[in-house]
Amino acid sequence: MAFDVIGLLISVATVYGIFTLLSLSLNLEYGYGGQPNFGQVLFYGIGAFSAGLVSATLLPLFAGRAVGDVCSIGALVTREAISASNPLLSVSTWLIALVVAALVASIFGFLASYPALRVKEEWYLSMILLVGAEMFRVIVRNTPQFGCGYNGLPGISNPFGWISSNSNSPLLIDLSTGLYAMAILGFATLSYIGAQRFANSPYGRLLKSVRDDRILSEALGKDVKRVREQIMVIGSAMAGLAGALYVFYIGVSWNHRSDRSPEGNTDTRSAPTTGFDRGRLESVSLPRLHG
Amino acid sequence: MLEWLVDSIVLSIFIGSIYVLASLGLTLTLAVVKLPNFAHAEFLTIGAYTGALISSSFPENFLLMGVGAFVVSGLIAVVIHFLVYKPMMDRKISIYTMVLASFAVATFVRYGVFSWASISNLLSTHPSVSIVVVGSIGTTPITNIYEIVVPLALVLSAVVGLFLTVTRLGKSMRAVASNFELARVTGIRLSVVVPFMWVIAGGLAGLGGVFLGIYTAVTPVLGSSLLLQIFAVVIIAGLTSMSGTVIGGYIVGFAENTVMAALNNFFGVPFTFEPLLPFAMILVVLMFRPTGLTPNMMSGIAYARRWLNRSKTKVPKEGE
Numbered sequence: 321m322a323f324d325v326i327g328l329l330i331s332v333a334t335v336y337g338i339f340t341l342l343s344l345s346l347n348l349e350y351g352y353g354g355q356p357n358f359g360q361v362l363f364y365g366i367g368a369f370s371a372g373l374v375s376a377t378l379l380p381l382f383a384g385r386a387v388g389d390v391c392s393i394g395a396l397v398t399r400e401a402i403s404a405s406n407p408l409l410s411v412s413t414w415l416i417a418l419v420v421a422a423l424v425a426s427i428f429g430f431l432a433s434y435p436a437l438r439v440k441e442e443w444y445l446s447m448i449l450l451v452g453a454e455m456f457r458v459i460v461r462n463t464p465q466f467g468c469g470y471n472g473l474p475g476i477s478n479p480f481g482w483i484s485s486n487s488n489s490p491l492l493i494d495l496s497t498g499l500y501a502m503a504i505l506g507f508a509t510l511s512y513i514g515a516q517r518f519a520n521s522p523y524g525r526l527l528k529s530v531r532d533d534r535i536l537s538e539a540l541g542k543d544v545k546r547v548r549e550q551i552m553v554i555g556s557a558m559a560g561l562a563g564a565l566y567v568f569y570i571g572v573s574w575n576h577r578s579d580r581s582p583e584g585n586t587d588t589r590s591a592p593t594t595g596f597d598r599g600r601l602e603s604v605s606l607p608r609l610h611g
Numbered sequence: 612m613l614e615w616l617v618d619s620i621v622l623s624i625f626i627g628s629i630y631v632l633a634s635l636g637l638t639l640t641l642a643v644v645k646l647p648n649f650a651h652a653e654f655l656t657i658g659a660y661t662g663a664l665i666s667s668s669f670p671e672n673f674l675l676m677g678v679g680a681f682v683v684s685g686l687i688a689v690v691i692h693f694l695v696y697k698p699m700m701d702r703k704i705s706i707y708t709m710v711l712a713s714f715a716v717a718t719f720v721r722y723g724v725f726s727w728a729s730i731s732n733l734l735s736t737h738p739s740v741s742i743v744v745v746g747s748i749g750t751t752p753i754t755n756i757y758e759i760v761v762p763l764a765l766v767l768s769a770v771v772g773l774f775l776t777v778t779r780l781g782k783s784m785r786a787v788a789s790n791f792e793l794a795r796v797t798g799i800r801l802s803v804v805v806p807f808m809w810v811i812a813g814g815l816a817g818l819g820g821v822f823l824g825i826y827t828a829v830t831p832v833l834g835s836s837l838l839l840q841i842f843a844v845v846i847i848a849g850l851t852s853m854s855g856t857v858i859g860g861y862i863v864g865f866a867e868n869t870v871m872a873a874l875n876n877f878f879g880v881p882f883t884f885e886p887l888l889p890f891a892m893i894l895v896v897l898m899f900r901p902t903g904l905t906p907n908m909m910s911g912i913a914y915a916r917r918w919l920n921r922s923k924t925k926v927p928k929e930g931e
Contacts, residue, residue, distance in 0.1 A: 356707045358714075435898050443647055443710055444897045447842070451890045454839055458890075462883040 326494050330501045337504035338566050344508075344515050345558035352519050353551035354531030356442055359432070359449025360559050362456050366428050367421035367560025368567045369466065372473045374417040375399075375568075382409050391468035396475035403477040404485035414479035418564050425560020426553045433552040437545060476567050479503075504565050511558060527551060617749045619872035620865075625757055625826070627864025628764035632819030633837065634844040634856050635771055636812030642788040642851040643808045646696065646709055650717035651816060652841055654684040655834030656724055658817025659738075659824030666738040673740065673759060676821050684817025685810035691716055692809045717835065724831040736829045738821070760822045767815065768857045774811075775853065784808055788851065840867070843889035846896050849903020862904070863889050 342364060349355045376390040379399045383406065388395055403410040432452055436445045460466050480499040484492035518524050529537045530547050538544050637651045658680035665679045666672070695716055699709060728734050744752040775781040783804050786794040795801055816834075824833060844863050848855030866888040874880040896903060 350707075356710075358710075435894065439897050440901050443706055444901060446707070446710065447647070447846075448894055448897055451839060451893045455887055455890050458884060458886050462881060 324490075327490075327497070330494060330497050333501040334497070334504055334569050337501065337508040338562050338569070340508040341504075341511055341562035341565070342559055344511050345555040345562065348515055348518070348558070349551055349555035352524060352527045352531060353548060353555075355436075355548060355552065355555075356446040357449050357555070358446040359451075359453040360555070362432070362449060362453035363425040363429055363556040363559035364563035364566075365453070365456055365460070367425040367563030369460065369473075369563075370424040370560070371417040371421040371564030372476050372567050373466075374420045375413050375476050376473060378413045378416060379403060379409065382413065390473060391464070400475050400477055403479070404482050407482045410477070410482055411479050414568060417568075418561060421564035422557040422561045425563070426557035428560075429552045429554075429556025430549065432556070433549045436552070437548050474571065476571055478568060478571070500569065504569075507561065507565065511561075614750055615872050615876055616869070617751050619869045621748060621751045621753070621757070623865040623868040624761055624861070625864075626868060627861035628761045629819050629823050629826075630837075630840065630844050630863055631764045631768055631857050631860035632760075632822075633816050634841050634848075634860055635768060635853065636815045637841055637845050638848060638851060638853055638856045639771075639784075639808055639812050641845060642853075643784055644696070644700065644805060645706070645791075646713065647706075647842075648812075649710060649713040649838065650691065650720060651812070652834035652836075652838040653717050653720040653724075654688060654813045654816035655820030655823060655837065656721070656831060657687055657813075657834075658684040658820030659829045659833050660724065660728070660733070661817065662821035662824055663733070663736050663738040663829045666740055670739040671741065676738065676740075677763075677818055680817040680821045681814035684820070685812075685814035687720075688809040688813025689806050691720075692806060697805075717838075721831055721835055728831050734830060738825050738829065740825055742825070756822060756825055763818075763822075764860075765857075767818070768853070771811065771815070772853055780804065780807060839893070840886070840889045843893045846893050847904050849901075852903065855903055859904070863892070866892065 342360065345363075346357060346360050349357050349360075373390070376395065376399060377387055379402050380387050380395070383402045385398055385402075403413075432449060436448050439445050439448060461470055463469060478496060478500050480496040480503075483496040483499070519527070526537070526542060526547060529540075530542065530544050534544050537547075633652075633655055636654070637648060640646055640648045640651065661680040661683040662676040665676045669675050695712055696709070699712055704712075725734075740756075743755045745755050745758060746753045773781075775785055780803070783794065783799040784807070786797070786799055787801065787804055820834060823837075827833065840863060844856060844859040847859035847862055867885055870888060871880070871882060871885045875882060
């Protein structure tokens with residue numbers, strides 16, 4: 321096939337869904353909650369890593385095999401074989417991984433809200449979160465215990481990969497990736513509707529009042545700090561979910577910039593030190609819906 | 612025994628000097644136009660590439676490389692100011708949006724340089740200057756680059772300090788920094804002062820980039836890889852203090868090299884964790900002392916002076 325139109329559409333839909341989720345999370349935090357955040361990628365990355373690790377640990381565990389070293393090639397082959405042959409296991413592990421990713425990211429969101437809400441000026445907060453994201457990248461990249469360090473954790477298969485595992489038919493391959501894209505779009509739609517309802521609920525109005533005037537909201541007896549903490553937890557959980565979905569799409573959780581970046585070509589000591597997916601962060605930061 | 616210590620101290624002073632050159636401009640930007648310019652690090656890249664290009668026609672000519680890098684980076688800074696920041700500032704757009712715009716400028720410039728470097732096959736290049744060992748401290752060699760950079764950083768920060776306190780333009784720049792509206796009302800021509808500030812900010816960073824490029828290699832991510840370190844310097848300096856920036860540059864330089872070498876020596880921490888130290892400094896300073904560390908040192912000196920002079924000034928008693 322010269323030009324795979326369906327495959328292209330599917331991957332566009334997948335990436336669109338992931339970005340929608342990620343942007344919605346930021347929109348809740350900044351658009352409604354008024355929290356500037358340049359470190360959303362931190363929670364995205366945490367979600368991605370925890371999903372990868374959970375999936376790599378649980379797949380062999382459920383199939384009754386030894387887990388061993390998740391970074392080894394043997395483990396990679398084992399988990400790919402399991403997810404290709406066992407539909408139920410594959411999908412259920414995926415769902416568990418998504419839940420765990422959202423939970424872990426929300427915990428980190430709560431932790432990050434502690435320093436972030438105690439700084440004076442608006443952009444300090446975004447600076448702290450940006451620095452947090454960079455620290456996460458440095459630590460994960462140089463600590464093999466988390467997600468296999470520099471090499472990343474490969475072999476996190478598409479949960480619908482078993483559809484096309486025994487054939488080379490392009491139709492079946494499109495079906496499996498298409499199903500995954502549909503799942504992602506489903507998550508994105510659900511979170512869009514959820515965010516809309518959330519924003520129009522009494523809590524959403526409280527959020528907007530906190531955004532517009534913190535002192536006034538406090539004077540009216542609202543617990544501003546608590547509200548800001550909660551919105552960071554919710555936003556981080558959504559970002560973590562997006563990260564987990566992305567891992568199952570690209571099949572590897574790693575801490576490099578995306579494969580589209582040309583920076584991989586320059587082999588200097590400075591190349592790896594650029595932002596952990598900062599490009600993605602920048603493209604996500606723009607939308608702002610008003611309630 | 613203590614070779615690593617001497618080694619790392621020598622390196623700290625070198626890296627600290629480059630940080631000083633790179634950060635002075637950002638401090639100036641923060642003071643005068645109140646903009647945390649995330650595109651600042653790209654001026655280092657531009658300066659480094661300008662230096663490399665000049666050195667391919669005029670090898671070993673440090674003066675020409677430095678002046679060329681200063682001029683080109685400064686001009687690009689002014690162009691960015693007129694194209695992006697000035698129209699946004701005229702419309703009084705919020706600081707968050709301005710920061711996002713500076714992120715966008717950084718990405719635009721970085722990938723512009725990337726495309727150009729990729730076409731010209733210069734993704735990783737070295738300026739054609741020879742690094743000569745001119746002396747040594749113990750077993751640690753001192754190169755000619757070292758001998759240029761360290762005095763240059765100190766002299767240039769002194770020159771910038773003098774410029775700000777002695778010349779009319781520098782004084783008006785400080786006036787704009789302390790009160791933008793008042794400065795405009797008193798008739799200071801912002802259309803001259805602000806672009807000139809950008810020339811200095813971009814130019815100094817470009818100059819730092821030349822020497823950083825000689826020390827490592829000239830790549831399109833040369834500057835952006837140091838963005839947060841430069842911000843660490845400025846934040847430690849309390850965002851607007853010029854003398855604080857000079858001290859802060861060396862603080863970060865020492866943290867990244869001497870402290871890191873000590874940690875490696877005594878606790879076996881791998882050198883790849885090096886960026887964590889300036890990052891942790893940003894967190895700590897922003898959370899606990901957002902006015903920075905160095906202004907307090909300065910006020911400490913002032914306090915000491917007051918204490919020494921305490922007998923000379925007579926405090927009037929109540930009811931006198």
